Structures are given as structure tokens and as C-alpha cells.
Amino acid sequence: MSWFSTAVRILLLLALSAALGSIYGYALEAVTLVLLGLVAFWLYQLHRVQMWLNEPDESPPDAYGIWGHLLARIYFQQQRNSEAQAHLQSTVEYLQDCFAAMRDGVVMVDEHGVIKWLNQAVKPLLGLRYPEDTGQTLTNLVRSPEFNHYFLSRDYSKPLQYQAVGDRSRIFLRVEITRFGKGERLLFVRDVSSSVRMEQMRRDFVANVSHELRTPLTVISGYLSTFLDSSQELPPRYVKPLQQMGQQAQRMENMIKDLLWLSRIESEPREEGREMVDFRGMLQELRDELSEAYPQSQVLLELATEHKVHGDYRQLYSAVSNLAINAIKYGREGSPVTISWFADAGNYLLQVRDEGLGIDSVHIPRLTERFYRVDDSRNSATGGTGLGLAIVKHVAAAHGAQLQIESKLGEGSKFTLVFPERG
Amino acid sequence: MLKREDYQQHISAKFNTELEGLRNHMLSMGGKVEQQLTTALEALLKMDSGEAELIVSRDREVNQMEMAIDDECATILARRQPTASDLRLVIAIIKVNRDLERIGDEAAKVAKQAVRMSEDAKSPSNFVEIRHIGTLVGVMLRQALDAFARLDVDQAVAVVRGDAEVDKEYGSAMRSLVTFMVEDPRNIGGILNEMWALRSLERIGDHACNIAEHVVYLVQGLDVRHGRLSELGDKVVTP
Numbered sequence: 279m280s281w282f283s284t285a286v287r288i289l290l291l292l293a294l295s296a297a298l299g300s301i302y303g304y305a306l307e308a309v310t311l312v313l314l315g316l317v318a319f320w321l322y323q324l325h326r327v328q329m330w331l332n333e334p335d336e337s338p339p340d341a342y343g344i345w346g347h348l349l350a351r352i353y354f355q356q357q358r359n360s361e362a363q364a365h366l367q368s369t370v371e372y373l374q375d376c377f378a379a380m381r382d383g384v385v386m387v388d389e390h391g392v393i394k395w396l397n398q399a400v401k402p403l404l405g406l407r408y409p410e411d412t413g414q415t416l417t418n419l420v421r422s423p424e425f426n427h428y429f430l431s432r433d434y435s436k437p438l439q440y441q442a443v444g445d446r447s448r449i450f451l452r453v454e455i456t457r458f459g460k461g462e463r464l465l466f467v468r469d470v471s472s473s474v475r476m477e478q479m480r481r482d483f484v485a486n487v488s489h490e491l492r493t494p495l496t497v498i499s500g501y502l503s504t505f506l507d508s509s510q511e512l513p514p515r516y517v518k519p520l521q522q523m524g525q526q527a528q529r530m531e532n533m534i535k536d537l538l539w540l541s542r543i544e545s546e547p548r549e550e551g552r553e554m555v556d557f558r559g560m561l562q563e564l565r566d567e568l569s570e571a572y573p574q575s576q577v578l579l580e581l582a583t584e585h586k587v588h589g590d591y592r593q594l595y596s597a598v599s600n601l602a603i604n605a606i607k608y609g610r611e612g613s614p615v616t617i618s619w620f621a622d623a624g625n626y627l628l629q630v631r632d633e634g635l636g637i638d639s640v641h642i643p644r645l646t647e648r649f650y651r652v653d654d655s656r657n658s659a660t661g662g663t664g665l666g667l668a669i670v671k672h673v674a675a676a677h678g679a680q681l682q683i684e685s686k687l688g689e690g691s692k693f694t695l696v697f698p699e700r701g
Numbered sequence: 702m703l704k705r706e707d708y709q710q711h712i713s714a715k716f717n718t719e720l721e722g723l724r725n726h727m728l729s730m731g732g733k734v735e736q737q738l739t740t741a742l743e744a745l746l747k748m749d750s751g752e753a754e755l756i757v758s759r760d761r762e763v764n765q766m767e768m769a770i771d772d773e774c775a776t777i778l779a780r781r782q783p784t785a786s787d788l789r790l791v792i793a794i795i796k797v798n799r800d801l802e803r804i805g806d807e808a809a810k811v812a813k814q815a816v817r818m819s820e821d822a823k824s825p826s827n828f829v830e831i832r833h834i835g836t837l838v839g840v841m842l843r844q845a846l847d848a849f850a851r852l853d854v855d856q857a858v859a860v861v862r863g864d865a866e867v868d869k870e871y872g873s874a875m876r877s878l879v880t881f882m883v884e885d886p887r888n889i890g891g892i893l894n895e896m897w898a899l900r901s902l903e904r905i906g907d908h909a910c911n912i913a914e915h916v917v918y919l920v921q922g923l924d925v926r927h928g929r930l931s932e933l934g935d936k937v938v939t940p
Contacts, residue, residue, distance in 0.1 A: 405843070410851070415725060418850040421732025443732075443739040445840045 284344045288316065382468045389461030391415050391429070403451060403467050416465075425453065434463075439470065450474040485541040488534045495534065499527040529663070536665035540648075543593055543672045554586040555594055557619045557628065564599055564617075568606065575606045580618035585626050587697055589677045597673035598628065600666040601693045605632035607662065608691070626697040633690040642683050646671040670695075716781055720790060723773050724850075727794050727801075730766040731846040734801050737763065737808040738842065738905065742835040745815040745898060746828055753819070756812035763805035770798045786919075793919040797849065800908040800915075804842065807901040807908070814898040821891045825881050830874035831898055837867050838906045845912040852920050860913035861930050867906040874899055 292309055299308025326339045327349065338349040374395070377384045383400025387393055393416050396408050404420050411419065417426050424440040434455040442449045454466045502524045509517050558581050565577045587594070598617070605615040609632035616631045637645065641652050649664040667681075674681045674695055685691035737756055744752040774795050777783065783791055818824070841860050848856040878896055882889050917925045 405847070414850060415721070418725060418728040419847065421728055421735060421846065423729070423733050423736055426729050426732060443735045443839075443843075445836050445843070447739045447743070447839075 281344065287343070291316075382466050385416065385465040385467070387416050387463045387465065391417060393419075394462070400465075400467050403449070403469060405446070428453065429455070439474070481541055481545055484537060485545075488537040488541070492531075492534050495527060495530055499524065499531065502527060533663040533665065536663045536669065539596065540665055540669050540672060543669065543676060552588055552590055555589050555591050556584075556586050557581075557594075558584065560591070560595055561598070561617055561619060564595065564602060567599070568602060572603075572606050574612075575609075576612070576614040577602065577606075578614050578616045580616060580620070582618065582620035583626060585619075585621060587626070587677065593673045593676065597670045597695070598630070600670050601630040601695075604662075604666055605630050605634070605691070605693070608632060609634035613690075624699050626699075628695040628697070630693045631690065636687040636689050636691055637683075637685040638687055639685070642685065645683060646681065719773075719777055719781070720787065723770070723777065723791070723794055726766070726770055726773065727798060728846060728850055730763065730770060730798070730801055731842075731849075733763055733766065734805045734808065735839070735842055735846070737805055738811075738835075738839060741808040741811040741815065742831070742839070744812055745818065745835075746832060748815065748819040750816045750819040753812040753815035757809050757816075760805050760809040763802060767798055767802040767805075771795065774798075789919050789922060793915040796915050797912050800911045804905050804908045807905045810901045811898050814894050814901070818891065818894050818898075821894070824891045824895055825885070825888055826878060826892070826895060828895070830870075830877065831895065831902065834867060834870050834874060834899060834902050834906075837863075837870065838902050838909065841867065841906055841909040842912075845909045845916070848913060848916045849919075852916070854917055854920050857913040857916035857920075858930065861910050861917075861925065864906055864910035867903060871899065871903045871906075 291312060295308045295312040296305050299305035323341060323345050326341070327345075330336060330338055330349075331352075338353045340346070341349055378397045380397060381399055383403045384397045385393060385400055385404070385406070386395040393406070393411050393414050395412065396406055398408075400406060401408065406419060417429055420426075422440060422443055424438065428434075428438040428440075434457070437452055437454040439450060439452045441447060442451060448471065449469060450471045452468045452470045456464045456466075458464060502520060505512065505520055506517075506524055509520075512520070561579050561581065565579055568575065568577050602615060602617060609615055613633040616629075618627075618629045618631075620627055620629075637652060641650075644650050645652075646667045648668045651664065670693075671681050678698060680696045682694040682696060683691070684694075737759060740752060741756050743749070744756065774791050777791055781787075841863055844856055844863075845860045847853070848860065875896070878892050878899075882892050911926075914925050914930075917923055917930075
């Protein structure tokens with residue numbers, strides 16, 4: 279609208295000047311003069327606009343016509359932009375305040391592993407500074423090899439727990455990494471020293487208690503077997519109780535042995551000392567041993583793959599033998615126990631099947647807990663320690679494998695160790 | 702004055718990544734060596750021979766890293782003919798690399814002493830000196846590497862000055878260990894092993910100090926080795 283009126287106004291002005299000029303015979307000169315004046319005026323207005331734009335806080339200069347209209351539009355646009363920006367800024371600040379207030383350490387890292395932002399809590403944990411350290415590569419400052427490996431692996435499905443080095447070596451840190459945006463990463467760091475130490479104390483306690491109990495128990499069972507060796511000299515009514523005592527002492531010894539073994543597996547998740555374990559050889563060795571210990575049982579082997587697993591031979595052997603002994607104990611008399619080693623869908627599976635009592639599905643989730651009993655009579659009847667499956671579970675975890683249990687009451691059970699491809 | 706951003710200002714993007722990669726590799730080797738030192742000290746204090754043997758075997762990895770980094774430096778020198786601060790970076794890394802490898806060796810020596818000492822009876826000194834100097838030296842190494850990562854001359858100078866304290870502590874530790882030997886000659890065997898471990902720790906302190914001196918060289922082009930830091934004191938300041 280105002281375009282039109284401005285154009286009309288200029289045309290009227292030109293027509294008027296041409297008319298006035300033609301009276302005196304200088305029409306062309308008059309039009310030129312008026313045009314020059316117009317250009318000068320417009321230049322002056324442009325200059326004012328430029329001056330104003332340099333001072334963004336000032337309100338726009340007064341102007342009429344098209345100029346006023348234009349300036350008002352620009353001013354309006356500016357106001358709206360600065361409002362939106364303030365809103366955005368406050369949202370960003372709000373989020374950063376949120377992270378800053380967190381007790382966990384937070385670090386934002388870009389796609390090249392360069393530090394973008396970090397909060398107060400993370401400074402003492404990782405030994406970082408802010409804002410000086412923005413722009414630094416994170417792994418140059420946090421140099422712990424475990425952290426480095428985890429950070430560069432780009433596989434953050436599991437959190438990392440590691441021990442800091444140097445003068446901060448008493449600190450245990452737990453790091454979780456989340457990806458966002460275009461390869462940016464958000465690190466959450468937490469000091470878990472106290473819970474790690476508690477866990478350590480618990481393990482040490484179990485190991486120490488088991489170790490200390492062993493000595494008196496050896497004395498007791500030693501004397502008991504001496505008594506029983508000369509049982510014909512004992513009054514007959516003592517023979518049966520002494521035999522029972524001997525059996526229970528034996529059971530207690532087995533339990534302590536299992537507890538010690540379990541605490542060893544738990545406390546040694548080391549990579550060193552591992553080898554490529556050939557299950558074929560191991561299972562054959564296991565079968566020979568079982569047929570000696572349980573001559574009435576029938577163990578079948580199905581070896582379908584030659585894949586070798588990177589792991590600790592003794593631990594894996596104890597896990598499989600625990601599964602096999604369970605199967606023999608809970609299988610129906612005379613029914614075979616099948617151990618198979620095969621590949622399936624990218625995984626390698628070790629399966630122990632029996633045809634026996636089976637387990638009610640309500641028990642399955644808790645089966646690997648220490649001393650969990652399906653029913654109380656079962657343990658004492660079979661002489662189990664209640665720790666077998668706990669051992670299996672820990673060995674599996676130490677080898678990156680999973681223990682799967684399937685069972686139907688009255689039909690039998692299937693225990694499967696699933697080793698992922700890379701294992 | 703060298704700034705971190707300078708490494709991102711080459712026309713060839715490949716050169717940038719090569720220099721940055723070299724820095725990263727050297728610092729991750731530093732991390733490995735720091736861990737070796739920490740574990741060696743722990744093994745010694747706990748008299749855990751199993752852990753100690755692990756360190757000796759891990760030293761091979763450190764040696765391999767040293768060779769790989771040297772190789773990388775040679776490649777960059779041959780291919781890019783770096784000048785000015787780039788040249789200083791490569792030279793500094795060649796030197797720091799060597800110091801780190803020596804620290805790794807000394808840590809392995811500490812671990813070997815740990816194996817030997819785990820067979821002995823408990824020492825009368827209770828390893829107070831080793832614990833103390835070990836902590837000091839660990840902090841020095843960390844700060845020297847941090848200074849390298851941050852190109853922080855102030856911190857590097859602090860590390861160089863801190864070495865004098867380690868030397869002083871080392872001297873007094875030696876005196877107190879000698880006292881134990883004089884008190885009871887049966888201690889001599891064990892204490893001698895302890896002295897060897899202390900000697901290694903003191904050497905690690907010297908190497909950490911060297912690393913810090915290379916940082917000053919890298920950032921300011923000033924050679925502050927062999928006690929020249931006090932002479933150049935005024936020049937080595939950050940604005």
C-alpha cells in the first residue's frame with residue numbers, strides 16, 4: 279500500500295517540477311534538480327538507518343512514508359529475534375544449571391572426543407579444569423588405560439568401573455556414556471569407592487570365614503574317621519550317629535570348598551592366565567571322570583563344533599561339571615544325561631540335558647542364588663552344597679556368557695551356557 | 702608462545718590429524734606408564750608377587766608403544782619436514798617417549814623388587830619411605846603429563862621445582878634405612894631390596910622432571926635442562 283502511495287507521490291512531484299520548469303523553459307533541468315534532491319534525501323535516510331543499525335539498543339529514528347514503515351518492520355523483527363534468543367539462552371542455561379547442580383560428574387564431549395563442557399562435580403573425579411580444558415581431547419587428560427579403551431571402543435552398553443591411578447588410586451569410578459546429536463557424547467561419572475570397598479569387604483569376609491572354618495572341621499572329621507575305622511570296638515548304638523556325623527562333616531567340607539572356589543572366581547576377573555579352551559577335549563575328560571565317580575550314570579556327548587573359547591580352563595571345567603553332576607543327581611535313575619557343544623545363530627552353546635524331575639518355573643529365576651533350595655529335603659538327600667549353580671553363573675559372567683535355564687516338571691531340564699561369537 | 706589451537710591451523714588437514722594422533726598416542730602411553738607405576742607400588746606395599754609378575758609382563762607392551770611412537774615421529778619428520786612449533790613438538794615427543802619408556806622400566810624394577818621382597822619377612826621400616834616417595838613421584842608424573850596435554854608451562858615449572866623435594870626426601874629415607882641396618886644386621890638383606898626400589902622411584906621422579914622440562918621447551922623453545930631453570934627464571938613465565 280505504502281509502496282503505491284510513495285510512487286504516486288514521487289510521480290506527482292516530478293510532474294509538478296516539469297510543469298513549473300516548462301513555464302520558464304527549463305523543464306529538464308528542473309526535473310534533474312528535483313531527482314537529485316530526492317536521491318540526496320534517500321541517501322540521508324539510508325545513512326540514518328545504518329547509524330541506527332549500528333546501535334541496536336536505540337529505538338529507530340522517526341521517518342514517514344515508506345521509510346517509517348520499513349524501520350518499524352525491522353524493529354519488530356529485531357525485537358522478536360532477541361526475545362527468541364533470550365528464551366533459547368535461558369533454556370540452555372537452565373539445562374546447564376541442571377547438570378551443574380548434579381552430584382554426579384558430567385562431561386560433554388564432541389564427536390572427536392574433545393571436551394565441550396563439564397560440571398563442578400567432575401573436576402576432582404577426573405582431575406579436569408573448567409573452562410581451561412574445553413577444546414582438549416578428553417583421553418589426553420584422563421589417561422587411565424581402562425577408561426581410554428572403553429571410551430574409544432564406542433560400545434557403551436555396559437557402564438565402566440575402574441580404579442584411578444597415581445595418588446588417587448584409592449578412588450573407584452563408574453562411568454556411563456550416552457550418545458546424542460551427531461556423535462556427541464555425554465559422560466556421567468560417579469565415585470563408587472565406598473560401595474566397591476563394601477563389596478570387597480564382603481568377599482574377603484566370606485573367603486576368610488571359610489578358610490578359618492576349614493581347620494577345626496579337618497580336626498573333627500579326622501577324629502570321626504579314626505573312630506569309624508575301629509567301629510567294631512565302639513558300642514553299637516554309637517556307630518550310626520558317628521557315621522551320620524562323618525557324612526555331615528564331609529558335606530560341610532564340600533560347602534567350604536565351593537565357597538572358597540566361588541570367592542576366587544569372583545575376585546579374579548583377570549584376562550591374564552586365559553587360554554583358548556577346547557571344549558571337545560574338556561568334555562571327554564569330564565565324561566571319563568564322571569563315569570568313575572558315578573558308574574551307574576550314562577553321559578552322552580554331542581560335539582558339533584570345534585570352536586574354542588577364550589577363557590580359564592579350570593573355571594569352565596568346574597562350571598560344566600557342576601551342571602553335569604546336577605543333571606546326574608536330579609535325573610531319573612538310568613536316564614541318560616546329554617552334554618552338547620554346538621553353534622547356533624552366531625552363538626556357541628553348551629547344553630546339559632537330563633530327563634528327570636524338572637523344576638517348577640517359579641523357582642527358575644532364583645535358582646542361581648547361593649543356598650537357594652527348591653525344597654528343603656532335596657539338598658540333604660543329594661549331598662549338594664547349594665552353591666553349584668552360583669558357581670556356574672559367576673563363571674559364565676566372567677566369560678561374557680549367559681546361563682539359560684529351561685525346565686518342565688516331570689520331563690527334565692535343559693541348562694545352556696551361551697557364548698557370544700567373539701568369546 | 703604455543704597454543705593448542707596451533708595444531709589445527711595447517712593447510713593440510715592430514716598433517717593436523719597426524720600431529721594430533723602423535724600427541725594422543727604419546728599421552729595414552731603416559732597413561733599406561735602411570736598405571737604401571739601405581740600397580741607396582743601397590744604390589745610392593747601389599748607384597749603381592751602375583752600382581753608384580755603381571756607388571757613385568759606388561760612392560761613389554763610399553764616397549765612396543767615406544768617403538769611405534771618413534772616410528773610415527775620418524776615418518777612425520779621424513780614426510781612433512783616440520784618447522785618451528787611443529788618441529789619442537791616432534792622433538793619433544795621423541796624425548797618424552799624415551800623418558801616414559803625408562804619410567805616403565807623402573808616401574809618393572811620396582812615390581813621385581815616386590816617379587817623378591819614378598820619372600821622376605823616383613824620389613825622393620827613398614828615401607829613408610831616407599832609409600833611417601835611413591836606418592837610424591839606419582840603426583841609429579843601425573844602433573845608433568847597434564848602439563849604436556851595442556852601446554853601449561855606454570856605447572857611444568859612447578860614439577861621441575863618439585864623434584865628437589867623428592868631428592869631431599871630420598872636422602873632422608875636413605876639415612877633412616879641405614880639406621881635400621883645398623884640396629885640389626887639381620888635386616889640388611891631386606892632393607893637393601895627396599896633401597897633398590899627407592900632408587901627406582903627416585904629415578905622415576907627425575908624422568909618426570911625431564912618430561913616437564915620438555916614441556917617448557919615445546920611451548921617456549923627454551924632449554925631449561927641441567928639446572929638452567931633458575932637462570933632463565935624470568936623468561937619462563939606465562940603472560
